[in-house]
Amino acid sequence: MSASGVVFRGVSVSYGRRDDIVHAVSDVDLAIADGEFVSIVGPSGCGKSTLLRTVADLLAPTAGTVTIAGKSPRTVRLERAVGFVFQDAALLEWRTIVDNVMLPLEIAGVPYAERRKRATDLIALVGIAGFERSYPRQLSGGMRQRASIARAMSTDPAVLLMDEPFGALDQITRDRLNLELLELSQRERMTVVFVTHSIAEAVLLSDRVVIMSPRPGRIRSILPIDLPRPRRLEVRSDARFAELARIGLAELEDGFR
Amino acid sequence: MAFADPARLFGRAWPALAAFVIVIGSWETIVRAYDVPSYLMPAPSAIWTAIWFDDGSIFAQAATTGFEAIAGFAIGSLFGAFLGVVCAYSVIMARALLPYVIAANTIPVVGIAPIVILWLGSGIASKIAVTALLSFFPLALNMMRGLQSYDRTIMDVFHVAAANGVQRFIKMRLPSALPYVFVGLKLNVTFAVIGAIVAEFVQADEGLGFVIMSAYKNLNMPRLWAAMTVSALIGIALFAIVAAVERLAIPWHNAMRDPSL
Numbered sequence: 028m029s030a031s032g033v034v035f036r037g038v039s040v041s042y043g044r045r046d047d048i049v050h051a052v053s054d055v056d057l058a059i060a061d062g063e064f065v066s067i068v069g070p071s072g073c074g075k076s077t078l079l080r081t082v083a084d085l086l087a088p089t090a091g092t093v094t095i096a097g098k099s100p101r102t103v104r105l106e107r108a109v110g111f112v113f114q115d116a117a118l119l120e121w122r123t124i125v126d127n128v129m130l131p132l133e134i135a136g137v138p139y140a141e142r143r144k145r146a147t148d149l150i151a152l153v154g155i156a157g158f159e160r161s162y163p164r165q166l167s168g169g170m171r172q173r174a175s176i177a178r179a180m181s182t183d184p185a186v187l188l189m190d191e192p193f194g195a196l197d198q199i200t201r202d203r204l205n206l207e208l209l210e211l212s213q214r215e216r217m218t219v220v221f222v223t224h225s226i227a228e229a230v231l232l233s234d235r236v237v238i239m240s241p242r243p244g245r246i247r248s249i250l251p252i253d254l255p256r257p258r259r260l261e262v263r264s265d266a267r268f269a270e271l272a273r274i275g276l277a278e279l280e281d282g283f284r
Numbered sequence: 285m286a287f288a289d290p291a292r293l294f295g296r297a298w299p300a301l302a303a304f305v306i307v308i309g310s311w312e313t314i315v316r317a318y319d320v321p322s323y324l325m326p327a328p329s330a331i332w333t334a335i336w337f338d339d340g341s342i343f344a345q346a347a348t349t350g351f352e353a354i355a356g357f358a359i360g361s362l363f364g365a366f367l368g369v370v371c372a373y374s375v376i377m378a379r380a381l382l383p384y385v386i387a388a389n390t391i392p393v394v395g396i397a398p399i400v401i402l403w404l405g406s407g408i409a410s411k412i413a414v415t416a417l418l419s420f421f422p423l424a425l426n427m428m429r430g431l432q433s434y435d436r437t438i439m440d441v442f443h444v445a446a447a448n449g450v451q452r453f454i455k456m457r458l459p460s461a462l463p464y465v466f467v468g469l470k471l472n473v474t475f476a477v478i479g480a481i482v483a484e485f486v487q488a489d490e491g492l493g494f495v496i497m498s499a500y501k502n503l504n505m506p507r508l509w510a511a512m513t514v515s516a517l518i519g520i521a522l523f524a525i526v527a528a529v530e531r532l533a534i535p536w537h538n539a540m541r542d543p544s545l
Contacts, residue, residue: 083444104446111444117437121459121536130455131445162536182445
C-alpha cells in the first residue's frame with residue numbers, strides 16, 4: 028500500500044464496555060491520496076466524526092491502524108502536520124483574531140515576527156483582512172469560522188481535517204464559505220478530509236464522497252465525483268451534479284434499511 | 285469606557301444617591317424630633333463628628349485594620365489559589381483535602397481566633413493569620429472550578445497543536461478560570477475585613493475591632509457607629525479595587541458587559 032496520504036486499515040472504534048458497547052466505527056478501509064479532497068457523509072451516529080478524530084490522534088482506534096504518509100497519527104500530530112477545523116470555531120475569546128490564528132505557531136515556538144507574518148497572510152487568504160485586531164465576539168459566525176480555518180492552516184499541515192465546519196452557519200454564509208473553500212483547496216492542493224451532513228456540499232467540494240451508514244458505522248459506498256475542476260458554485264445547476272447528488276442521496280437512504 | 289463618562293455615571297448612580305440622602309435625612313430628623321438617646325441610636329451627624337473630630341484616632345486604627353485585611357487577603361488568596369490548582373489537577377488530592385477544607389471552613393472564626401492569638405501572640409501577626417484563614421477557601425474552590433471550566437473543543441485545539449501542560453495552563457485554563465478567580469477574590473476581600481475585625485474583638489490593643497469593643501464597654505455609641513462605618517468603607521474600597529482590576533483583566537467576559545454592573 029502507498030505510504031502517502033491518509034490510510035485507514037480495518038479501523039474500528041467502540042465505546043463503553045461489556046454489555047454496553049457502542050460500535051461507533053466498524054472495520055473501515057479507506058485510502059486518501061495526497062492532495063485529494065474527500066468528504067465523509069452520513070446521518071448522525073454513523074461515526075464520521077469519530078473516524079476524523081482518529082486521524083488527529085484525538086481518539087485511538089479500538090482495532091486497525093490509521094497512517095498519514097506512513098506515520099502514526101501521534102507522530103504526525105507532534106510534528107504539527109495536521110490541521111483540524113471544528114464545527115464550533117473554538118477561538119479564545121481573550122485573544123484578538125491575529126493572536127488566535129498565531130496560537131498553534133506560538134505553541135510550536137515559531138519566532139514572533141515569522142508567526143505574525145504567516146497569520147496575517149492567512150487572515151487575508153480566508154478573506155477577513157482588516158479584522159486582525161478584532162476580538163472573536165466582534166465577528167459574525169462565518170467570520171469566526173474563517174479565522175478558525177486560518178488557524179488550522181497556520182502550521183502548513185499536510186492534512187486538513189474539517190468536522191462539519193459550516194454546520195452551524197446560515198445557508199448564504201455556508202454557500203460563500205463553500206465557494207471559498209473550493210477555491211482555496213484547488214489553489215493550495217491540500218489533502219482535505221471533510222465531514223458533512225450535506226450531500227450537495229460534499230459533491231460540490233470533493234474528488235470522492237464516502238457515504239457511511241449507521242449502527243455500526245461503516246462505509247456503504249464511495250462515489251467518485253467526476254465534475255471538472257476548477258469548479259464554481261454554478262456547477263450545482265449542472266445535470267451531472269444533480270445526478271451525482273441523487274445517487275449519493277439514494278445510497279444514504281439505502282443505508283438506513 | 286462607560287464609567288469614565290460623568291453624565292452617564294450620574295445617570296446610573298442618582299437613585300442610590302437619592303436613597304442615601306432620604307434615609308440619612310429621615311434618620312437625622314427622627315432622632316432630633318424624638319430626642320432619641322445616643323446610646324440607642326446616634327444621629328448621623330453625631331457619627332460624622334465621631335469619625336472626624338473626636339481625636340482623629342479612628343483613621344490610625346482603620347489603617348491597622350486595613351493593613352491586616354490586605355495582608356491576610358493576599359496570603360490567604362495565594363494559598364487558596366495554590367490549593368485550587370492542586371485540586372483541579374489531581375482528583376486524588378481534591379478527594380483527600382477538600383472534605384477537611386470544607387469542614388474547617390464551617391468552624392466559626394470567633395472559635396478559631398482565640399487559638400490563633402494564643403499561638404501567635406496578641407500582635408498584628410495573629411490578626412493577619414485569622415484573616416488569611418478566612419480569605420482562603422472561596423478562592424480555592426473557585427480556582428478549582430474555574431480551571432475545570434474550559435471549553436472541551438478548545439482543549440482539542442491545544443491537543444492537535446501538540447501543546448504541553450504548561451502551555452495549556454497558561455494559554456487556556458488559567459485565562460478561562462479568571463472569571464471564577466475574581467468571584468473568589470471578591471468574596472475573599474469581603475471576608476478579610478470581617479476576619480481582621482473579629483480577631484481584634486477577641487484580643488487587641490489597636491484596630492477598628494478594638495475601637496468597637498472599647499466603645500461598647502464605655503457605651504460611647506457614636507464612636508462605635510463611627511468605627512463600624514469606617515470598617516464598612518474599607519470593605520467597600522477593597523471590593524471596588526478588586527472589581528476595577530477585574531474590569532482590566534477580563535474585559536472579554538460576559539459579566540463585564542452587563543450594563544447594570
